[in-house]
Amino acid sequence: MVAASGVAWASATVLAPPSEVLSEVPFTFVAAEYGEVGSSLTLNAAAEWHPEPNGTNLAAGTVTTVDVANGDEVVLGQRVYSVDLRPVFAARGDIPAFRDLSRGLTGPDVMQLQELLIAAGTYTGPADGEFYAGTERAVEAWQLSQGVEVDGSVRRSDIIFISSLPTRVAVSDELVRGASLVGGEIVMSGLGSVPNFTIPIGDGQSGLISDGDRVEISAPDGSSWEAKVANRLIDENGQLLLILMSTSDASICDLECGAIPVGDPTLLESRVITQEPEVGVVIPSAAFLVKADGEVVVVDRDGAEHVVSVVASSRGMSVVDGIDVGLFVQVPASE
The missing domain is CATH 2.40.30 (Elongation Factor Tu (Ef-tu); domain 3)
Structure with a gap:
């Protein structure tokens, strides 16, 4: 904006007979100095998480521990809370828990469970959505490692399936120690990473x-x-x-x-x-004259013209190449 106004003044000057302009316009002289040109705006940035509810509790009873807090990052297989001392774990999946999982069942929820078991290191088979002997043994090993009853089946209340993991979470006000849950409460929301x-x-x-x-x-x-x-x-x-x-x-x-x-x-x-800082020879942008051939020049005390190239302009000042520090350049005087 400032550089543009300087060029506009220079263009208007060139259109008039140079001798008339130089004789009629009052000038002052400013020394070129080594300095920096740049500009910025100081404003407030707003940082905000946007919760997306996707953690539905299916356990009924008293909340005995809460193992995550607002803003914590939750990873696959992490214990997030417990109800009646039985822990609830986070798993990745778009299908919410809706049934107990045991030998003989098939479906996408079984596949999500298998991915949890693979991450836990207890299952080495394919995540094919088929709950047979290999998956049952993996569940038993996982239950043993977590200190829960070993029976080879997973209750629907043992897992919260979250669409994307790892993710930071917002914890519902309902999920506090001593609270009573009946099942169906949305207790966590994913915040994204x-x-x-x-x-x-x-x-x-x-x-x-x-x-x-x-x-x-x-x-x-x-x-x-x-x-x-x-x-x-x-x-x-x-x-x-x-x-x-x-x-x-x-x-x-x-x-x-x-x-x-x-x-x-x-x-x-x-x-x-808004203008990255540039260092170099600095003069007022109002010193520029634009010649008919497009060259940008400045005029010194002796009336000699010096061709310059503009590196950067901001707030009425410009960094230029083509002149040395200490040269006095002609600038229109303030009225």
Whole structure:
């Protein structure tokens, strides 16, 4: 924006007879200095988990332990809570537990159980959805390792099938020690592996920010996370949001995502870099004159022209190549 206004002034100047312009426009002279040009906007980024309910309890009784907390990452086979001292385990699958699983049964829920047993290291056969002798022996070995009754069958209340594992979870308020469960309660919600990061902005700010601009986010522990502007959307409340994404293969918060609490959005100070810093010879952008052939020049105290190339411009200042530090260049005087 600032560079554009400088070029517009230069173009208007060139269109007039140079002698008239130089004689009629008051000028001052500014020395070229070594410095840095860049610009940024300081805004609040919102980090928020979006729970998707997918953990239905089928155990009836008193909750005796809760082994996960809000924001914890749950992995395949992990014990998540217990009811009447019998543990409940997390397994991966889109089919919810709906029946006890024992020898002779077949189906996708059996396949999901077999995948759990493979991960536990007690089953080496194929996950073919057929519960026969090999699966029964694997269940017995798994039950023995978990300290539960060894009978070769799995109660429907022993497992919560979650569509994606590992995943961070939000724990329901109903899942607390001493609570009574009757079965059918949604006790956990999957959060996915990373929270969403957005920046609410106004229409005026939107024009200053481009997709791909780098964003520095202040993490809760005082360190810095890096992101970039991916795109923008208007939410259901009419608020314009910048959607942020990671600049690497890792997530924005990487191994520190657990620092983002589950619940209301966490506001983190952020800096959107609208012009990456450039260092070099700095002069006011208003010093530029554009020749008829497109060359950009500056004029020194003696009236000599120097061809320059503009490296970066921001807030009325530009980094240029083609002149040295200390050269005084002609700039229109402020009225």
